Amino acid sequence: MLLKRKEDLEIAAIKTPSYGDVSANQIEIPRDVPRAPEVSQSQNVSQSSPENIASRLFSAKESTRKIEEEEEYTPTSWLNEIFMESIRLGVSDIHITPEREYISVRFRVNGIVTEVARWDIGYHDMVISRIKVISGLKVVEKNTPQDGHLELALEIPKSDVPAGQTPPKSVNFRVSTMPTINGEAAVLRVLSREGAVISLAEVGLSDKALPVVKKMLQRGHGIILMTGHSGTGKTTTLYAALNEIDAKQKAILTLEDPVEYRVPGVRQSQVNSAVGYTFGAGLKAMLRQDPDVIMIGEIRDEETAGIAMRLALVGRLVLTTLHTSSISGALTRMIDMEIAKSIIASAFAGIVNERLVRKICPHCKQESVPPYELMKMFDIVWPENEKLYAGKGCEQCDNTGYQDRIGIFEVLEVNEEFRNIILSGMSLSVLEDYTRSHVVQTLREDGFDKVRKGITTLEEVIRATI
Numbered sequence: 001m002l003l004k005r006k007e008d009l010e011i012a013a014i015k016t017p018s019y020g021d022v023s024a025n026q027i028e029i030p031r032d033v034p035r036a037p038e039v040s041q042s043q044n045v046s047q048s049s050p051e052n053i054a055s056r057l058f059s060a061k062e063s064t065r066k067i068e069e070e071e072e073y074t075p076t077s078w079l080n081e082i083f084m085e086s087i088r089l090g091v092s093d094i095h096i097t098p099e100r101e102y103i104s105v106r107f108r109v110n111g112i113v114t115e116v117a118r119w120d121i122g123y124h125d126m127v128i129s130r131i132k133v134i135s136g137l138k139v140v141e142k143n144t145p146q147d148g149h150l151e152l153a154l155e156i157p158k159s160d161v162p163a164g165q166t167p168p169k170s171v172n173f174r175v176s177t178m179p180t181i182n183g184e185a186a187v188l189r190v191l192s193r194e195g196a197v198i199s200l201a202e203v204g205l206s207d208k209a210l211p212v213v214k215k216m217l218q219r220g221h222g223i224i225l226m227t228g229h230s231g232t233g234k235t236t237t238l239y240a241a242l243n244e245i246d247a248k249q250k251a252i253l254t255l256e257d258p259v260e261y262r263v264p265g266v267r268q269s270q271v272n273s274a275v276g277y278t279f280g281a282g283l284k285a286m287l288r289q290d291p292d293v294i295m296i297g298e299i300r301d302e303e304t305a306g307i308a309m310r311l312a313l314v315g316r317l318v319l320t321t322l323h324t325s326s327i328s329g330a331l332t333r334m335i336d337m338e339i340a341k342s343i344i345a346s347a348f349a350g351i352v353n354e355r356l357v358r359k360i361c362p363h364c365k366q367e368s369v370p371p372y373e374l375m376k377m378f379d380i381v382w383p384e385n386e387k388l389y390a391g392k393g394c395e396q397c398d399n400t401g402y403q404d405r406i407g408i409f410e411v412l413e414v415n416e417e418f419r420n421i422i423l424s425g426m427s428l429s430v431l432e433d434y435t436r437s438h439v440v441q442t443l444r445e446d447g448f449d450k451v452r453k454g455i456t457t458l459e460e461v462i463r464a465t466i
């Protein structure tokens with residue numbers, strides 16, 4: 001697999017103050033500085049299986065080795081290898097953190113952070129400078145946090161692509177740097193891949209919830225809101241929903257911060273508050289672009305909420321997300337944002353609340369005993385005749401017993417009865433009671449269904465829903 005920056009030519013012209021020319025392929029290392037270790041001993045990455053890479057990576061954390069002979073090892077090549085490994089392993093975030101003695105490289109996989117490499121602290125400036133250069137950040141500015149973006153074009157040999165799968169063409173990272181007491185730390189969030197938007201069935205919507213969501217998406221107007229904590233998959237679900245709408249028949253516009261997936265046939269726009277292109281300004285401009293469907297990355301403030309509601313009331317279908325943990329919480333947040341109840345009641349078409357649970361590793365899945373203590377603690381009774389499964393732990397899942405994640409959902413379609421409840425000035429407890437009894441399934445019901453099917457464990461569902 002080859003990684004190429006699309007803007008390689010421009011980058012070659014950028015200079016850094018401390019290390020001379022920074023080209024796309026190399027950063028010069030001063031001769032008197034000891035060489036830092038690579039994350040692996042092999043350069044032959046493209047022929048390695050993901051499992052081998054994982055084991056090499058995880059063994060690399062044992063010690064901070066120094067490699068003296070191999071001239072080709074540079075911060076650029078270490079970073080390239082880290083990018084490749086992160087894509088192969090399905091990493092969501094790469095953390096590059098300076099400690100006192102070394103640079104710690106950690107991957108977040110399936111929600112869990114693991115250290116995968118340690119580099120010599122003497123290379124800290126070079127590593128951070130390289131990240132800043134390729135992400136469009138200011139190299140000399142070391143004392144304030146910065147946000148940037150990095151797009152890597154991918155060329156994956158056919159032999160590396162599993163049968164029946166479409167390889168991603170590019171990968172986007174959102175890059176954030178922050179000064180710490182040991183120097184600047186960087187976090188690169190993998191914003192997924194071009195052409196890799198998954199379907200609503202694949203995100204985990206059940207046979208009961210899927211038709212309800214599809215029906216909501218057929219509407220010509222109203223707001224469909226995705227809720228959940230940070231990192232619970234609501235953005236992925238939002239794109240899956242967008243993908244469900246026929247872009248040939250309808251004008252679809254998005255306003256995002258940042259654009260996380262690219263969807264063919266959709267006009268996607270990225271806000272840039274540094275130049276005054278805010279969500280508010282973007283939404284006003286959108287109205288003149290003749291949209292049928294509008295996707296807003298996230299409702300963060302009253303202005304965005306207000307405009308989104310008005311768009312929904314004048315015949316647009318609006319898809320968006322809100323950072324809340326429940327359906328009733330989303331509605332009370334809207335009221336706190338001083339949106340009139342009459343507008344909330346008429347604008348909402350449906351609300352989808354989501355959590356992510358880890359899936360049992362298919363390579364080491366076996367029957368398991370119920371987690372009695374946990375079940376007692378949370379008052380859960382599991383029928384004796386229904387089998388439970390769990391991963392025993394194997395090389396493929398790094399002995400965690402889990403591989404990959406799937407969403408569990410509760411879906412509420414807003415109907416006349418619910419509109420009246422909102423209008424009547426409901427209390428939170430009334431809203432909670434109503435949603436609990438009117439959602440397609442509660443998060444736990446959907447989760448327990450997935451436990452019954454052997455997709456996930458009872459422990460995961462309890463953890464995600466407490």
Ligand SMILES: [Zn+2]
Binds near residue numbers: 362391392
């Ligand atoms: Zn396993």
